[in-house]
Amino acid sequence: xPKLLHLIxxxxxxxxxxxxxxxxxxxxxxxxxxxxxxxGKIIVLGRxxxxxxxxxxxxxxxxxxxTRDRSLxxxxxxxxxxxxxxxxxxxxxxxxxMICGGERIYxxxxxxxxxxxxxxxxxxxxxxxxxxxxxxxWRHLAWREVSRRESADANWRYTFFVLDGGGR
Ligand SMILES: NC(=O)c1ccc[n+]([C@@H]2O[C@H](COP(=O)([O-])OP(=O)(O)OC[C@H]3O[C@@H](n4cnc5c(N)ncnc54)[C@H](OP(=O)(O)O)[C@@H]3O)[C@@H](O)[C@H]2O)c1
Numbered sequence: 001x002p003k004l005l006h007l008i009x010x011x012x013x014x015x016x017x018x019x020x021x022x023x024x025x026x027x028x029x030x031x032x033x034x035x036x037x038x039x040g041k042i043i044v045l046g047r048x049x050x051x052x053x054x055x056x057x058x059x060x061x062x063x064x065x066x067t068r069d070r071s072l073x074x075x076x077x078x079x080x081x082x083x084x085x086x087x088x089x090x091x092x093x094x095x096x097x098m099i100c101g102g103e104r105i106y107x108x109x110x111x112x113x114x115x116x117x118x119x120x121x122x123x124x125x126x127x128x129x130x131x132x133x134x135x136x137x138w139r140h141l142a143w144r145e146v147s148r149r150e151s152a153d154a155n156w157r158y159t160f161f162v163l164d165g166g167g168r
Contacts, residue, residue, distance in 0.1 A: 002091060005116060005166075007099045007109055008037055010123035010158075011135040017101065018133030021052055027156050030123045035059070037121060038098050042090045044083070045100040047072070064089055066105060083108045107136040113166035119146075120165065126157040141165050 010030050011017050018024060040060035047067035050056060056063045057076045064078040064086045073079040080086035083105060090097045099109045109118070120138065143163040150159045 002087075002116065003097055004119055005087075005097055005099055005109060005112070006037075006041075006119045006121060007106060008034060008121040009101060009106065009135055010034070010125060012125045012127055012129035012131070014128045015134045015137070016129040016131030017103070017135050019129075019131040021048055024129045024131045025125060025156060027123075027125070027153060027158060029151055029153060030125075030158065030160075033123065033160060038100070041096045041098045042093055043098050043100050044086050044090060044105065046102045046105050049100060049102055050077075062093060062095070103133050103136065110136055110138055110141065113141050115167070117167035118165050120161070120163040122161040122163060124159045124161060126159070 009017060010023070010027070012024070016024055038061055041062070043056060043061050043063045045063060045065060047065055047069065050063060050065040050072070062076065064080050065072050066080050066083060066086050068081060070079050078089055080089055087097070099105060112118070120143065143165040146162040146164055148159055148161050152158065
């Protein structure tokens, strides 16, 4: 049986996740949650996410970068040319698989849902936010809520959800 795929994302009400290669908000509690949830795990991410996360290899994280640029490989950093190649490699490594975006990687992972078990760690940011990168629609899939926790800071209201879906 292949491993459970964990997707982790913070997403606005209008599904914005990024703007100009950055997060469109600064939410320290969510950053801390993201860091804690990814420590020591296999991190599957796109080339832009990799370039904008210089400390991705800290705390035992093992990135698999999806890109055409094989020259990005170095000790502790794997490179794959496609999501399929990244997931095949991830099956051979110990530990959980965290799918960390961006947009196309989330889309292709969600498309595996009919046969592949998924767990979505969703920080729902309760605002409409301008941006240029979006979480593909996920709500048409059947999800079972594992947990939810509401929170807020001075600027944002948000809810941490864990949702299980996909699989036969
Ligand atoms: N809010 C959140 O939780 C969250 C999470 C992730 C990202 N973001 C935001 O999203 C933005 C970055 O995401 P992005 O979607 O623009 O870029 P990305 O996925 O990080 O990088 C895009 C590049 O990755 C490679 N790639 C991505 N998917 C691929 C696939 N399925 N097959 C083959 N290659 C693939 C290609 O690299 P090559 O061109 O090198 O071949 C492509 O040009 C930033 O603004 C970031 O802050 C937010």
